[in-house]
Amino acid sequence: MRMLEIAVVAVDAVVLLLTVFRVPSRWWQAASGMSSMRRWLRAEPVLLAVLLLTLLVHLVVEQHRFVMIPAYAVTVILACALLMCWFRQVRRAAVDIPRRKRPALRVLGRITAITAGVLALAVSSAAGVLLPVFDLPSPSGPYAVGYTEEHLTDSSRQEWTTPDENDLREVEFSIWYPTEATTQGRPLALDRRLAKSAALSASDLTGSSRARGALENLFDYFRLIDTHAVRGGEVVQVPGGFPVIFYSPGAGSGRFDNTSLMVDLASQGYVVVAVDHPYTSGAPVSLSSGRQVDRGPRDPSATEANWLDRASRSVSTNSADLSFILDHLTALNADPGNPFHHRFNLDSVGAMGFSLGGASAEQALADDPRFDAGINVDGTHFGTVRDTGVPTPSLNILSTDHVADISKARKGEQDQDEGSIEDARFQEQFHDRSTGPTWAATIEDTNHFSHDLFSFVVPALNGNTVQPQTEETIRALVSDFFNHTLRGQEPRLLGHDSAVPRRVHFLPDPARPDVQ
Missing domain, CATH: 3.40.50.1820 (Alpha/Beta hydrolase fold, catalytic domain)
Incomplete structure (x- = not known):
């Protein structure tokens, strides 16, 4: 795999884990008791920026290839999930909408997300290793x-x-x-x-x-x-x-x-x-x-x-x-x-x-x-x-x-x-x-x-x-x-x-x- 392809997969994996398990917890909760200068940045915009920037640099520098489609799909789904979460948090803070508690569905959703995400990233990684973007040897002659x-x-x-x-x-x-x-x-x-x-x-x-x-x-x-x-x-x-x-x-x-x-x-x-x-x-x-x-x-x-x-x-x-x-x-x-x-x-x-x-x-x-x-x-x-x-x-x-x-x-x-x-x-x-x-x-x-x-x-x-x-x-x-x-x-x-x-x-x- 090429360096930026590895970076895309690695960032996807980290963001997937952070998003599903919402750790560290302090990062995901605005510290309202602190001054605005000392508050943590919200997790959603930070992760979204890292996710999309890594993908963009990869597409511009290395260009896309077919074996990376599962990883690209994970990136897009994570970006959509982060945007939705960010929107809900902003709306909840403005309107004071209570959080609905459905622990069983939440656990099932986390298991499904982790399984599907890891499988997709594994497919891209394995295909990228088995089908490398190789370099041809340079010509040996003077012309x-x-x-x-x-x-x-x-x-x-x-x-x-x-x-x-x-x-x-x-x-x-x-x-x-x-x-x-x-x-x-x-x-x-x-x-x-x-x-x-x-x-x-x-x-x-x-x-x-x-x-x-x-x-x-x-x-x-x-x-x-x-x-x-x-x-x-x-x-x-x-x-x-x-x-x-x-x-x-x-x-x-x-x-x-x-x-x-x-x-x-x-x-x-x-x-x-x-x-x-x-x-x-x-x-x-x-x-x-x-x-x-x-x-x-x-x-x-x-x-x-x-x-x-x-x-x-x-x-x-x-x-x-x-x-x-x-x-x-x-x-x-x-x-x-x-x-x-x-x-x-x-x-x-x-x-x-x-x-x-x-x-x-x-x-x-x-x-x-x-x-x-x-x-x-x-x-x-x-x-x-x-x-x-x-x-x-x-x-x-x-x-x-x-x-x-x-x-x-x-x-x-x-x-x-x-x-x-x-x-x-x-x-x-x-x-x-x-x-x-x-x-x-x-x-x-x-x-x-x-x-x-x-x-x-x-x-x-x-x-x-x-x-x-x-x-x-x-x-x-x-x-x-x-x-x-x-x-x-x-x-x-x-x-x-x-x-x-x-x-x-x-x-x-x-x-x-x-x-x-």
């Missing part, structure tokens, strides 16, 4: 970072996921790019669409799609988190342009789920293009028709085989999305009237992705020779790439949980579902059949969601309470790989176990993670 986004329709491809034969494939994508430190622009907060994809991921974990709307409201505070980028700003011009890296999100994830990594890469002199793929991304994609679509809820009736087939087809479609956008960037780079004219080095293009997006990035390496290197972050090797491998350098970052599952499936140590068995087989085939150099690495004590911003959102629930160190390690590993493969620099980390700051272990045999 400031600018941001823009675009929407494209590919007239050459039909949308296969819908029954309408007239639907064409559409994509939305963001571009993070290097800009000058003196650039003036509107600070860019985490995008509201990240709240939607994070809510979808959380609903997957809870197994309840009905909770998605409530979770979106819980994540409304993303608007308060600075990404260390600005909207707009002129693209820095350097000889030859900047290398380009594409990012593809996982199924149910969105292009903003790894914003911190995107901004860091841009600060190091890369143009980063993050793509939302309609019907697989969790963030809503606005179509030209005005509709918004995302992955939607999982089909509980789908079999493992059907899901694998659909995932492989999605990977091929997503790969084509990346190639289509690369065509668009090529046109922008050649257009003298475009701000990105001669800003891209299209001889050095990489692709990376998380989960299903990692497989999409690998598929792009196999499908399009313009892609020079790629990273699969904890994804299964779906698509035809599992049979062909890739002809270019590739890095496979696996969670320790993922390695353990593959090892168990290979050894037959316990009953494994079809997906785990296929995952182990795909891992072996991909690395054995790739003609380009491949690496596989793990970061200690990580799970699937350790590799995106979801671990920042709910660190206590997913067990990753050291996410800033994990994020720093991922940044170092990703930038070292692309610096080597796209810029020709000598690698500092690639292929060597190290701690940056968390321990990174490179698997001796990427095709067989259980072989150490």
Whole structure:
């Protein structure tokens, strides 16, 4: 919880106790026998002023968020109660109205007020601790970072996921790019669409799609988190342009789920293009028709085989999305009237992705020779790439949980579902059949969601309470790989176990993670 949120809850709790139990009693009774200079101030206006001032300062300085609504409700109810009490006392003093004595009702009312108030404050406090307003790590590179986004329709491809034969494939994508430190622009907060994809991921974990709307409201505070980028700003011009890296999100994830990594890469002199793929991304994609679509809820009736087939087809479609956008960037780079004219080095293009997006990035390496290197972050090797491998350098970052599952499936140590068995087989085939150099690495004590911003959102629930160190390690590993493969620099980390700051272990045999 933030400092002023704690102050709001603490003041609410103190005022609640003082109001219900009316202590100290001397404060609540005007000392009529004393001179006016020595009389105590009435309790009601003092408590009302403290209550409302604390809330006002919090709203102005920190701004509101959804999880604090129960505490705000307590504040409002207490303020109303204090005003009513103050009004009755003033009226009673003026008219000399006798106090009605109903001790049983008074005791019941006090118990009810304390119970309801404490419960509401506990809910806000617990939610505030479980869903902290986190700070993203600062970018490590020398450049400031600018941001823009675009929407494209590919007239050459039909949308296969819908029954309408007239639907064409559409994509939305963001571009993070290097800009000058003196650039003036509107600070860019985490995008509201990240709240939607994070809510979808959380609903997957809870197994309840009905909770998605409530979770979106819980994540409304993303608007308060600075990404260390600005909207707009002129693209820095350097000889030859900047290398380009594409990012593809996982199924149910969105292009903003790894914003911190995107901004860091841009600060190091890369143009980063993050793509939302309609019907697989969790963030809503606005179509030209005005509709918004995302992955939607999982089909509980789908079999493992059907899901694998659909995932492989999605990977091929997503790969084509990346190639289509690369065509668009090529046109922008050649257009003298475009701000990105001669800003891209299209001889050095990489692709990376998380989960299903990692497989999409690998598929792009196999499908399009313009892609020079790629990273699969904890994804299964779906698509035809599992049979062909890739002809270019590739890095496979696996969670320790993922390695353990593959090892168990290979050894037959316990009953494994079809997906785990296929995952182990795909891992072996991909690395054995790739003609380009491949690496596989793990970061200690990580799970699937350790590799995106979801671990920042709910660190206590997913067990990753050291996410800033994990994020720093991922940044170092990703930038070292692309610096080597796209810029020709000598690698500092690639292929060597190290701690940056968390321990990174490179698997001796990427095709067989259980072989150490």
